[in-house]
Amino acid sequence: MTAGLGTRTAVQLIEIFQTPEAVFRASRSELEAAGVGPGLAQSITSGCAFEDAVTQQQKLAEAGAVAISVKDPRYPIRLKDIFDPPPLLFARGRVELLNELTIGMVGTRRPTAYGTTVAGRLAKDLTCAGLTVTSGMARGIDTAAHRAALEAGGGTIAVFGCGVDQIYPSENRKLAEQIARDGLIISEFPMATPPYPQNFPIRNRIISGISLGVLVVEGGQYSGSAITAKLAAEQNREVFAVPGNITSKMSWGPNLLIKQGAKLVQEWNDVVVELKPEDRRTLAAQCRNRLNLKDNAIGESKDSSQTSLAYGPEGTSRTVLQHLKPDAPVTLDYLVENLNGTSPSEIIAALFELELAGLVRQLPGKSFIKIWID
Amino acid sequence: MTAGLGTRTAVQLIEIFQTPEAVFRASRSELEAAGVGPGLAQSITSGCAFEDAVTQQQKLAEAGAVAISVKDPRYPIRLKDIFDPPPLLFARGRVELLNELTIGMVGTRRPTAYGTTVAGRLAKDLTCAGLTVTSGMARGIDTAAHRAALEAGGGTIAVFGCGVDQIYPSENRKLAEQIARDGLIISEFPMATPPYPQNFPIRNRIISGISLGVLVVEGGQYSGSAITAKLAAEQNREVFAVPGNITSKMSWGPNLLIKQGAKLVQEWNDVVVELKPEDRRTLAAQCRNRLNLKDNAIGESKDSSQTSLAYGPEGTSRTVLQHLKPDAPVTLDYLVENLNGTSPSEIIAALFELELAGLVRQLPGKSFIKIWID
Numbered sequence: 001m002t003a004g005l006g007t008r009t010a011v012q013l014i015e016i017f018q019t020p021e022a023v024f025r026a027s028r029s030e031l032e033a034a035g036v037g038p039g040l041a042q043s044i045t046s047g048c049a050f051e052d053a054v055t056q057q058q059k060l061a062e063a064g065a066v067a068i069s070v071k072d073p074r075y076p077i078r079l080k081d082i083f084d085p086p087p088l089l090f091a092r093g094r095v096e097l098l099n100e101l102t103i104g105m106v107g108t109r110r111p112t113a114y115g116t117t118v119a120g121r122l123a124k125d126l127t128c129a130g131l132t133v134t135s136g137m138a139r140g141i142d143t144a145a146h147r148a149a150l151e152a153g154g155g156t157i158a159v160f161g162c163g164v165d166q167i168y169p170s171e172n173r174k175l176a177e178q179i180a181r182d183g184l185i186i187s188e189f190p191m192a193t194p195p196y197p198q199n200f201p202i203r204n205r206i207i208s209g210i211s212l213g214v215l216v217v218e219g220g221q222y223s224g225s226a227i228t229a230k231l232a233a234e235q236n237r238e239v240f241a242v243p244g245n246i247t248s249k250m251s252w253g254p255n256l257l258i259k260q261g262a263k264l265v266q267e268w269n270d271v272v273v274e275l276k277p278e279d280r281r282t283l284a285a286q287c288r289n290r291l292n293l294k295d296n297a298i299g300e301s302k303d304s305s306q307t308s309l310a311y312g313p314e315g316t317s318r319t320v321l322q323h324l325k326p327d328a329p330v331t332l333d334y335l336v337e338n339l340n341g342t343s344p345s346e347i348i349a350a351l352f353e354l355e356l357a358g359l360v361r362q363l364p365g366k367s368f369i370k371i372w373i374d
Numbered sequence: 375m376t377a378g379l380g381t382r383t384a385v386q387l388i389e390i391f392q393t394p395e396a397v398f399r400a401s402r403s404e405l406e407a408a409g410v411g412p413g414l415a416q417s418i419t420s421g422c423a424f425e426d427a428v429t430q431q432q433k434l435a436e437a438g439a440v441a442i443s444v445k446d447p448r449y450p451i452r453l454k455d456i457f458d459p460p461p462l463l464f465a466r467g468r469v470e471l472l473n474e475l476t477i478g479m480v481g482t483r484r485p486t487a488y489g490t491t492v493a494g495r496l497a498k499d500l501t502c503a504g505l506t507v508t509s510g511m512a513r514g515i516d517t518a519a520h521r522a523a524l525e526a527g528g529g530t531i532a533v534f535g536c537g538v539d540q541i542y543p544s545e546n547r548k549l550a551e552q553i554a555r556d557g558l559i560i561s562e563f564p565m566a567t568p569p570y571p572q573n574f575p576i577r578n579r580i581i582s583g584i585s586l587g588v589l590v591v592e593g594g595q596y597s598g599s600a601i602t603a604k605l606a607a608e609q610n611r612e613v614f615a616v617p618g619n620i621t622s623k624m625s626w627g628p629n630l631l632i633k634q635g636a637k638l639v640q641e642w643n644d645v646v647v648e649l650k651p652e653d654r655r656t657l658a659a660q661c662r663n664r665l666n667l668k669d670n671a672i673g674e675s676k677d678s679s680q681t682s683l684a685y686g687p688e689g690t691s692r693t694v695l696q697h698l699k700p701d702a703p704v705t706l707d708y709l710v711e712n713l714n715g716t717s718p719s720e721i722i723a724a725l726f727e728l729e730l731a732g733l734v735r736q737l738p739g740k741s742f743i744k745i746w747i748d
Contacts, residue, residue, distance in 0.1 A: 114619050222738070243617035243629050245488050246640045255617050255640050264633045266620045364596065 001049035010087040059191035063165040065092040082209040086188030092164040093184035097155045102132040104207040106225040107141025107217035115218035120148035125268035127154030130283040159206045160187040161199035168195035204228040213238030219253035287357040317350040329367035375423035384461040433565035437539040439466040456583040460562030466538040467558035471529045476506040478581040480599040481515025481591035489592035494522035499642035501528030504657040533580045534561040535573035542569035578602040587612030593627035658732040691724040703741035
């Protein structure tokens with residue numbers, strides 16, 4: 001809120017003086033010694049912005065939001081690496097999501113039915129794979145992605161182009177409430193900032209900045225999502241795109257991105273395989289932990305020889321695993337025939353979960369083998 | 375037709391003895407000296423296949439077909455480079471097409487409406503760009519590609535998995551007649567060979583073998599077109615694929631190919647830009663020649679100052695070119711407003727032709743500049 005102080009200088013001063021507070025406590029000569037021009041040094045030391053800051057504090061408290069400085073351990077680690085990380089992030093919701101492995105999903109505000117469907121499906125599958133879906137809560141693809149992530153029981157991060165206490169577009173009021181409860185809303189814009197159009201391109205660098213990569217679902221050739229993809233590439237983030245019919249205007253952008261080197265995504269795993277080995281290991285470990293925890297919770301009153309009687313999808317995963325072999329593929333049909341009392345869709349869900357956990361590999365012809373882990 | 379004589383040995387013997395005739399004139403000891411085993415040497419010298427060969431000659435004459443040996447100057451130059459070029463090609467139609475720049479187009483026999491549409495559109499545009507579309511005259515994508523190529527006034531090559539005097543599938547009788555007249559039918563299988571299923575994978579290597587590259591339009595993950603793409607890659611041919619919705623089973627194959635490195639094709643130019651510079655130059659020269667020839671034919675009774683009154687699309691190309699500048703982009707709207715008496719679709723067609731000829735470049739926002747050629 002200090003006049004004349006830009007994002008990059010602010011972060012540099014915090015680096016020099018260690019904390020934001022120390023920057024404001026510094027004298028004009030100390031600031032000038034740190035390379036700040038006399039005008040800006042006066043602006044910082046004047047304390048003119050303090051009144052506004054007090055108002056901000058009140059608004060933060062009212063909205064149940066917090067401000068996280070670049071020196072805060074909760075500040076997203078990947079966001080620090082971009083050219084111009086915001087010195088302060090306003091956050092409302094589950095702040096711990098900031099250091100999860102996140103994937104940005106962006107696309108047009110006017111998707112086709114195809115775009116909405118695949119955005120939802122991929123957001124759900126990526127959430128199941130342990131990734132946190134990040135988007136901008138705009139109409140269209142963003143909304144579909146957040147919704148599906150929440151439905152899959154995941155946290156999701158919405159990066160706003162306005163204050164985290166604002167709702168834009170207004171039709172997403174309910175979704176915003178749900179994200180603030182089960183997910184996280186963040187913004188670098190102060191509380192009460194309206195959704196100025198110029199804020200959105202600025203906001204987009206945060207979506208890619210906190211993410212391992214950005215997935216573009218639908219968009220025209222010169223769309224906002226194409227810009228986000230460009231930013232992501234400049235930030236050294238992986239760019240993913242969902243192809244579509246060349247007769248569809250809305251698939252022109254993603255198809256062009258693929259032509260330019262973006263990774264083509266047919267299913268969730270096309271994203272996961274491109275992640276760094278350590279990130280893939282983290283996801284697999286998360287997934288295994290989840291399976292074990294659930295299995296233990298259910299199996300408490302049962303001994304392990306009775307697991308085939310276990311109830312629910314977690315028990316099913318374990319049962320399915322028992323029917324698989326590390327040396328010979330077993331077909332889905334065989335599993336359906338031999339797992340009495342378990343529906344095909346439960347078996348498919350279990351196989352999916354086991355594949356995510358790195359315990360099972362799918363082979364051609366809908367057959368599966370167990371992966372030997374020692 | 376010689377028992378025990380395979381494709382590769384046949385071609386090697388022709389290389390050694392210079393002509394197919396010389397191979398049959400050779401003695402057993404000469405053949406054995408050339409590395410042929412005693413059994414095969416006897417089979418070659420026995421002349422047992424000669425009766426069949428006479429029947430073949432008759433059938434060739436009846437069908438108006440010719441046999442082209444690997445030593446014939448008309449034999450496709452690129453086909454000689456593959457691992458196992460056929461020693462003899464049977465051909466019916468415009469044999470001169472064999473040494474045109476050709477592009478293979480393959481896809482499923484059961485396409486969606488999308489697949490049929492884009493196969494037709496791309497075949498037409500690639501034909502207009504001066505490429506000869508080659509396919510297998512199967513149901514579906516192949517048929518759509520041949521039809522569109524013929525409608526665009528181009529020659530098209532159909533590679534049969536049966537004799538060139540056979541029709542398969544029978545519903546394509548009329549199309550086959552048209553191809554034999556305006557295009558070319560070829561096969562390595564002797565006259566009267568039925569369409570045995572095992573012939574088709576063998577045939578596919580010819581489609582890719584005579585082509586600069588192969589474009590896959592629709593197909594499942596383990597489809598015949600995926601096999602053709604694999605063959606093409608092994609033959610060092612460029613592999614192209616048209617993306618499609620990930621929810622469409624028929625786009626799974628092409629999308630997977632793109633993931634594996636095939637070039638994504640949104641429009642004809644995505645094929646042309648990947649060709650070798652000398653092939654691109656040949657296409658551009660062809661196209662310029664075609665334009666000049668047509669312009670001259672029309673302009674005969676007019677002097678060049680009157681070209682804006684010229685009639686027909688060729689005249690339009692010249693008029694459009696006069697309205698373009700090498701230094702400042704001109705919009706399509708400007709052209710439509712200023713070229714009285716010329717319909718927008720004629721102007722678009724002219725711009726398209728000029729772009730193909732390398733005389734015009736399209737810039738973002740439907741604007742165009744003239745390319746300076748000195």
